Amino acid sequence: MIVVTFALVLVLALVAGLWSRRGASGSIGDFLVGSRSFGGLLVFVLAVGEVYSIGTLIGFPGGLYAEGASYGVWFIGYILVAYPLGYWFAPYLWRAGKLYGAMTLPDAAGRHFRSRGLERVLAVSFVVFLIPWGQLQLTGLQVAMVGLGIDLDPTAAVLAGAGLALLFLMLSGVRAPAFVSFVKDICLVLAAVLVGLAAVGRSGGLQELFARAENGDTVTAASHFTVTGSALSFAVTTIVFQAVGFYVFPFVAQAVFAARSEATIKKSVRWMPLYMLMYPFLVAAAFAATSLVPGLSGAESNQALLALSRTVLPDWLTGVVAGGAALCAVVVLCGSALGIGSMVSRNLLPNVPEHRQRGWVRGVIVLYMGVSLLLTLVTPQLMLTLVNTAYYGITQAAPLFLAMVFGWRLRASALATGLVVGEVLVLWLYTDSSGAVSSWLDGHGINLGLAALVVNIAVVAASRVFWPATVAVRGLRSYRQAELRENAPEVSTEPPSPRAAVAGEDRR
Template identity: 25%
Template sequence: MSGINWTALIILIALFGLVTVMGFMATRWRRPTDMESLDEWGLGGRSFGTWITWFLLGGDLYTAYTFVAVPAAMFALGSVAGFFAVPYTIVLYPIIFIFMSRLWSVSHRHGYVTTADFVRGRYDSRPLSLAVAVTGFLATMPYIALQLVGIQAVLEVVGLGGGSNWLVKDAPLFIAFALLAAYTYSSGLRAPAVIAFVKDTLIYLVIIVAVIYLPSKVGGWDAIFGAAEEKMTTPNPTTGKVPGAFVPGSEQMWAYATLALGSALALFMYPHSITASLSSNSRNTIRRNASILPAYSFVLGLLALLGWVAIAAGTQPIGLDGEPNAQLVIPQLFEDMFPSWFAGVAFAAIAIGALVPAAIMSIAAANTFTRNIYKEWIKPNATPKEEAKVSKLVSLVVKGFALIFVLALDKQNAINFQLLGGIWILQTFPAIVFGLYTRWFHRWALLVGWAVGMVYGTVTAYNVVNPATGNHFGGSLASIPGIAQMGYIAMTAFVINLVIAAVLSLVFNAMKVSNGHDETIKGDYFADAGDPRVEKLDVGPHETTASP
């Protein structure tokens, strides 16, 4: 096994082993008398305070793939493809501050575990609830797979993954998957909550050291920006086109703006984002986190610039197959520029950074399936204990699917499907967020708008062809109808969705078509911890928890 960086590998294994032990021990942390319910296994007892929630949300939203893909995009394509992630996370937090506390209140008031639970109660519509649930479930699948892609990138750079025997080549990934599956099954959401402390500490340490140490090794920031500008403005001798943009031009403004806004609107529609939020112990915990989470945006900005540091350093991200792979640029930069022992710490930060979001995502997807498909459509009389059992099993299936996805498909396909997931999940925004404030939108209008947005977004994304490979789903940008500018497909689909929902709502409301029974009341959206109406009772997802 020549070519293995043994020092880095040993440190990676040691830190990975540490968090694995922590994952299994998490079942004893704040352990309730009974873990056999979605409230306890899937939401951590809804008891996490400000700092635990902050680490959990940070570990959930800033994934291993974030730390691999954002600088890789900066390295290969420039600021439009990579740096938009920084303003979108800044735009995101005021949005969370405004609506997420309302979702927390009504969810705790009625025992909702998922956004589809809320939609079911608010609109009295099983089809609309199913649409939200299926969308969230499907959009999460490739996202989980990409966490394994992040682990795989680290293993490849450290020297593992070579050879023709597929079992030997993928054995490390199998082991990581098995450990993740085991402690998630036993500890539920408590496992990623505990591990998130280690993950974020390592991430902050590595990035701060990197942005201080690495520029001094490549001539300073002036040399870094100069090298990036030269690369992004020099035409490719084969195609005659520049590889990307150093600073977005006027023709790229729509792409940059719609990517940032659309991503901000979509991120907290994902089931794992909602799960991490609903695990907090009060609505004010959500608001405090919306105020302090921008600290992660600062780190993300520094991380993005490491893609340009790699240009100045002359980093060559070549996979074990001998082919260039931009996704390896940050692990390769760390191995080239850091001592082996610190490279091992950096690799561990990325690998552990995959475990936290992968665990939360699998739990969230399992909760969505159990509550909104299994209980709603297959076995309505399922007990809380049975719900927890089904959710645990589904979490294993979800991770197994992600593993197969990574091993069987080309990595670029995994990336493309994750982009498609972002297009899909944004189409649930009107039913969820607008529903927190008004029932003016009609349930059938929302369903039709969702369906049209899904079809338009999927077809348009399919028609985007990667010029290098000829594959469909080759990107997330397409011409915006009416203004002939390139923009984020998800935002165009969202606008179409919203217009259709608004127009049909006018029609259905004028015709006095029934909009179902709303089981919530105004006060539900302001309830907080300690409110006598917020009680943990063994009730179904759509029964009131009001005190008599």
Template identity: 35%
Template structure:
């Protein structure tokens, strides 16, 4: 039953991503990679907050708390995402305006145009591609956790290949518009998934708890000064880094105007209200160790323990969708970067060399 619901969720998301395919015309890259800057506040909001609930948030955040038994992970994780929103409020409208001036749809486009340098565009593009690869790998690791929880009778390489094809299909036909619609479904399902798991965990709390939360979840590590320095520095650096990820910039360029961006940014901190519920799930895993098969998988372990089979399948589908939609959106951004800032520069350099010869 859970497998059937899981497959249904993924197929529904795939169908949604194919809906806007007919509206994309003429091979205009701005329409494909940045939706031609036509997204209003709602779609821009849903595309941007997709970053908030990536597989790192849904699985990694409670997994980190469960593995360490400490609040340090919770503090810097929530802190940097939260403070990225004021940074984005200041930065994104300005990036949008400069992007309009240079017709940019990627960050390398923008920097290359601003500094009038192809080298800047190419170096920025190469750096972004290299830095995004580990994050992409993390999505597949998270997908592996989902597949393990479902105990699918299929080999892992085949499952990962199917996942990669699905992520490609989310964006192949309609570009960013397809990813945005899949993100709408993903955000809706992840709200239900996190709320449902946390509420069910609270309902089942008294059965099987071996110790209270204050004993399981430590308020401080053995080196408080070093921990505070790590937490504060991570929050400060990551809050800026969060804002210049390629898919975040692609979302910025999809907005209709700077006011759209500013209006959407106001609501984004409220979208994080599910993080306390993820702490509840991690705390349930810490106080009910028999439920937790592995700290990394605490969210799915608790879900499969406290929820009926069909709802577990919905949760697994929602979690898989967070990884797949993220992968699709990031690969779309990276494709734009590679084709416009790296290969195009290389092609024009080869042309220059041929002419000189």
């Protein structure tokens, strides 16, 4: 029965993917950003679909199970802080897309600062640090398949999931994950609520649930409920760091670029916090799992939610939970693959004409899927580690986009230097975990990415003193709506000529 309902969920998703082809024009602009025609509801489900990934339904309960309350504090906290930041920042991001005919973040940054070098550096950075995000989705998909409890080869299941994501993208580009997200989000919320309620019922109420978790075995020690000292510091610094980087993720930006107006973006972001209502149910499920399915350690903790589902729910509902988890992985994998494909074809490869860009995007997507599959099968990890790894590098681009919004007088080369310094530093700190600097930061509960971001900002700030720009670049917030309509091109694929957004050349 599990397989029947699981298959039904996937069939509904496939129908939604096929339906997405209606109205698609076949142009590269439609393939990547939906011709900037998405209304509020479609932007809402696409953006939410990319935000609430497999990490939400499987990684979050698994992290709580393995790491305790401190993990829950930062995971929930950074999303809550990110939404008000996004309400302010996302419209400016859409404005950059409209002004420059941009379909990727490197498009927008490179054209704003009139720097091909900055565009390429940013594209390489995003491609490298999005690889763990693809691995995260496929690792979660593998967990979901194992959680079905049937004799199914996880490798074959992961290959099938990657194939399904590839099929969706080939159908209609960004439109497919947007339409599939309707099915995915219904299953996601339903799964969280059902498992949470069933866990509370099986445990004899909330009070008994948490009491049993606190007094359980060594995996569920009382320290799981205590967030003090370095654990609290780490939670706070991670909340700040990841909230800043939330809307800098390339696939979130593509959802923003697909909207038809700034008002559409604000309307969508305003309602996104409603999805946070499912987290209390996931918290209850995670702590119930510590007593109802004890003994999971390391990467096995990723199995916590699905193992609990098989314990407290009938088989047909477990199929819905597993189907929702699988679609979470597939939809977000679509977003990250499309983001990488578009950045390679538009920002890294030289002079690819419009009629060939779609083919290049598809080719790069296939390659990205292959790399993610290989990493998933060879180096399985605790999913929360993959979440952190992706944020470490991508958030380093935040100063660059703030400079675009406020029109700070900075050289493109200085912004690129700060970005590279921050990313090299965070990679060094991450790989040299036993070194003196890493140990000090870990002992004081400071997120490695935030420490690197501070150095990144210091490098950029120093450039204003020792290497000032010779010309000013107009900030995005200074534009009026009438100017946007007058200066903005339609969705384009060729580099635009200089326009009013830039006052002059950034001479380096």
